[in-house]
Amino acid sequence: MWSLGTTVTLPAFTVVPELLPVLCQVKMLCVRGLQRLKAIFYLPRSTSHRSLTSAEVLPKDDALLKVENLSRESKKGCMLCNVTVDFKNIQLLSQFVSPHTGRIYGRHITGLCGKKQKEISKAIKKAHSLGFMPVTHKYPEFMKDPRICSIKHLD
Amino acid sequence: MPRYELALILKAMQRPETAAAVRRTVETLMERGAVVRNLENMGERLLPYKMTKHNERHSRGTYFLVDFYCAPSILDGLLNHLHRDVDVVRPTVLKKEEQEPKSSCCDEKTRQEMKR
Numbered sequence: 470m471w472s473l474g475t476t477v478t479l480p481a482f483t484v485v486p487e488l489l490p491v492l493c494q495v496k497m498l499c500v501r502g503l504q505r506l507k508a509i510f511y512l513p514r515s516t517s518h519r520s521l522t523s524a525e526v527l528p529k530d531d532a533l534l535k536v537e538n539l540s541r542e543s544k545k546g547c548m549l550c551n552v553t554v555d556f557k558n559i560q561l562l563s564q565f566v567s568p569h570t571g572r573i574y575g576r577h578i579t580g581l582c583g584k585k586q587k588e589i590s591k592a593i594k595k596a597h598s599l600g601f602m603p604v605t606h607k608y609p610e611f612m613k614d615p616r617i618c619s620i621k622h623l624d
Numbered sequence: 625m626p627r628y629e630l631a632l633i634l635k636a637m638q639r640p641e642t643a644a645a646v647r648r649t650v651e652t653l654m655e656r657g658a659v660v661r662n663l664e665n666m667g668e669r670l671l672p673y674k675m676t677k678h679n680e681r682h683s684r685g686t687y688f689l690v691d692f693y694c695a696p697s698i699l700d701g702l703l704n705h706l707h708r709d710v711d712v713v714r715p716t717v718l719k720k721e722e723q724e725p726k727s728s729c730c731d732e733k734t735r736q737e738m739k740r
Contacts, residue, residue, distance in 0.1 A: 553723070557666075557689075599631050600685075600714045603672035 547582040548617060554588040556595040559602045563611040565589050565618060571605045578618045625659070625693040627720040632706075633675075633713040636668055636684035645711040646688060652705055658694035677713050685713050691720065 554561070565579050566572065573593055576586050596602035616622075630653075634645050650660055666687035675682045694702075699717055706715035 595718075599716050600633050600671060600673075600675065601631075601687075605673075608672075 547585055549581060549585040554592050556592045559596055560611055562593050562596060563607050564614055566607055568607045568612055571607060574618050578620050625695060627693055629718045629720045630690040631716045632688040634686045635711050635713055642686055653692055656698040656702060658692045660692045662691035664689040675713055678710050682713050
């Protein structure tokens with residue numbers, strides 16, 4: 470019998486025979502509780518799971534090559550970088566104009582840089598006023614030209 | 625003297641009449657002290673839209689480009705004369721743009737702006 474004040478220290482592997490059924494019940498409860506917890510927190514792992522070592526986490530050589538490609542992409546400018554824009558060249562100007570309405574496409578569609586977009590816009594308006602390029606439509610012979618603007622037409 | 629360009633649209637006519645109209649125009653230019661550098665015939669085509677001039681509706685026209693040097697003071701009188709010419713549908717005088725040395729339009733700064 471234990472008194473209230475004293476603490477009991479039992480050696481690790483002794484089981485007090487009187488408390489055996491109680492202990493068993495407690496153990497069962499604990500085990501079941503743990504099993505339930507396990508069911509919630511169980512993460513499916515592959516049978517061949519190995520712990521992540523630092524060697525596997527670090528990127529390999531192909532990732533470094535990808536970084537090189539990115540720098541090459543940023544070097545090239547807009548598509549009209551070395552092309553002089555002229556109001557007489559209506560075939561070029563017609564590529565930046567809607568085939569249905571003849572409206573000039575915006576920067577988000579043409580993908581041109583600020584300078585070239587302005588040049589194209591000015592050239593188109595000049596061509597309109599001079600009587601070189603149609604205003605409300607596109608010349609039919611230019612309809613088959615390659616589409617440079619990123620707009621989808623329902624044809 | 626500054627350099628100008630005359631984008632001329634003539635009425636669709638027979639060859640001798642077109643030639644006579646062009647000759648007349650160039651002679652007017654030279655009379656007023658212009659130096660004609662180049663004359664280009666861009667052919668007869670369907671006009672992009674119908675134009676009404678001198679009480680006539682035009683669907684076809686012949687395009688010419690005259691490259692010349694002249695004093696700026698004569699341009700007003702020249703345009704007046706061309707507007708009065710019955711055979712001319714649309715005369716326009718433009719300043720000739722100097723061909724800039726090809727500097728890359730997409731340098732680092734503009735590329736940064738494009739990304740934004």
